[in-house]
Amino acid sequence: MSEFLREYLLVLLFALLGVAAVGGLIGLASLLRPNRPSQGKVKNYESGVNPTGTGWSQSQIRYYIFALLFVMFDVEAVFIFPWAVRLEELGYFGLGEMVIFIFILTLGLVYAWRKGVLRWV
Amino acid sequence: MSLLAIELAYWQITVIKLVFSIVAVLIPAGATVYLYLFKMVSFMQSRLGPMEAGPFGSLQLLAELGKSAQKEDIFPEKADRYVYAFAPYVVIVSSFLLVLVVPFGPNAMFANYDTGIFFALGVSSLSVIGILMAGWASASKYSMLGGLRAAGQLIAYELPMILAVVGVVIQAGTMNMQGIVTAQIEGEIFGMGALGNPFILTQFMGFLIFMVAVQAELTQTPFDMPIAESELVTGYMTEYSGFRFLMFFIGEFATANIFAFIASTLFLGGWSVPPFVTDMIGIEADSAWFDLLGPGVMAVKMLAITFVIYWVRFTYPRFREDQLQRLAWKLLIPLALVNIVATAVLKVVFV
Incomplete structure (x- = not known):
């Protein structure tokens, strides 16, 4: 195995x-703990009462928009890091x-801000 | 391994590294949990904290461990069993991978990757997946909400953290953690090299943003919306019990320490001490002595940084969800971008 791969084997x-x-x-x-499952x-x-409906309920769409924004900036970060390393030569x-x-x-970011999607409503 | 002046085979070195990684992950976690989470918070709240188990309650952690070990391992009936069981593993694996790139001395390190800090930022987001898995698989409304909140918060604060690190990378000219430490030893401020150049001085804005982001990434108060106990019980951990529950806690506090290690490497000079100290005691900054002294220096810096983390945790009230999203997107990210541009301009114009 090459030295490089060995480093990353860790x-x-x-x-x-x-x-x-x-x-x-x-x-x-598991050697110590008891195992006596029961219905209750x-x-x-759910705060002591019988759970109603399913736990996998529908959720707010706003998480999706923030996830999209995150992808935009995360991709940018991938571009910025190599540039930051070589800045002195560039x-x-x-x-x-x-x-x-x-x-x-x-x-x-300003566009998203103006559109109001950064507001958590 | 040059300190011992013996040659070790690859597998021997690897075994030593694996043993030390457990030490580096668990011992600091235990120490800070006892010092800060048990004792400091007690003194801040005018009480004594644990006193019964061992002198000054110092064996309290072992007692907690014994207690957790005896708890029944409950799987909720509607849970997605495999995902539910595997979630704590992902969280712990993330901490073990994170410690991999932290240098504790000129040779005392687990791995010397050229992409060091980039790798660390990458694997740190693994824990988000673990948390989402836990929240989803529990099939409970509290868990689901907690998991989603955690994911929303962690991705929002991931960005300021990444962008704050870019300033350091620009100054050091490398992503290698060892290279960042060396850059701080050899750095000069206005031509004076006595202090070196710990980047906290020149990257103060970056340091602040990084620490706020770390606080949020660890879901410590004031950013503990995901586990807000007054509304979500304990968020994504609600359904867990016994050792699986404990794993999330160990993961959280181990990661807190490792982030403190990383912050001290990036901003406080890592394992090195200021050059005027090494001149005074007469040893070279890159001599093998620092393989022995380095972990101690790192421990001191880590304790200082974790002190701040817990100090903030026990002082401030919780942010509302909209407030913490606003803080990340409307304040920290623009500030971090300004910091990058300012650092880059100064670097190009003055070097």
Whole structure:
């Protein structure tokens, strides 16, 4: 395996370690904990009364709009990071380009702002 | 490993790293939970806090662990069982991946990625998926609302955090965490190198935005709308019990510490001490001594930053959902963009 891949193998190993740690702890606790399920115990919690309807209720559309805005800015972040690293070499040219780019993005934010979608109603 | 002057095979180094990662994730979490969550908050509220378990209640955490271990593991009848069971794993895995890129000394680190901080920002959003999974799979109205609120809040504050880091990356000229530390050691302020250049001085705006975003990412009060106990019970954790419930807590506090580690690396000089101190005690900033001293220096900086996090947590009342979205989108993001442009202009004009 190449040195590069070996470096990133650690990501997999650490993730497995996290899974093993949680699994180990929960497994260990299963030796100690009781298991006596009953009708009342497994009911979904709804302030002590019997739950009505389904828990998967419909939700507000506003989360969707914020998610869209998030994608817009997140993609921008992917562009900004490599530029930030190389800024010293790119000099005034890079600076000008990125100022234009950030300006256009700000226009997007201002548009959303003016449209009133940033208001949580 | 040069300190020991012995060569270790790849698997041996890896095993050592895995053992130390558990230390780096769990020990600081336990320490800050006891120091701040149990004791400091008690003193702030004019009470003693836990006193019975061990001297000054220092073994309280073990008692809590024992208590949680004895709780029945309940799966709600309507829950999506597999997703419900797997959600705590995702949250913990996110903390383990986050600690991967934090340097504790010139050689004492888990991995030295060129994309260091970018990687950290990426894996930190994994926990959002875990939280959404928990909220959705519980099939409870409280959980569902809490999960959605958490997702809405976390994505809103993800952006100011990412954009605040860009200022640091511009100044350091690298995304590598070790490179960011080196840039702060070698930096100069107006030609004076005695302090180095901890980026908190030049990136103060970035630091503020970063800390506010961290507070929100960790869903600590004043940003604890997702787990608002007076309206949502405990939000996405409502249906969980026993060890699975505890996992969310461990994940939350472990992540708080690791974010404090990352903040001290980005803004406070990481494992290094100011150059005039190293001149005084006469050791090089990149000598192997700092593999030993570094974790201690990091611990001190981490404790200072987590102190602020918990101080704010116990001082301020909760934001309303619309207020916290407004703060993120209408104040922090524009400020962060201005910070990027200002930093870039200064960098190009004066370097």
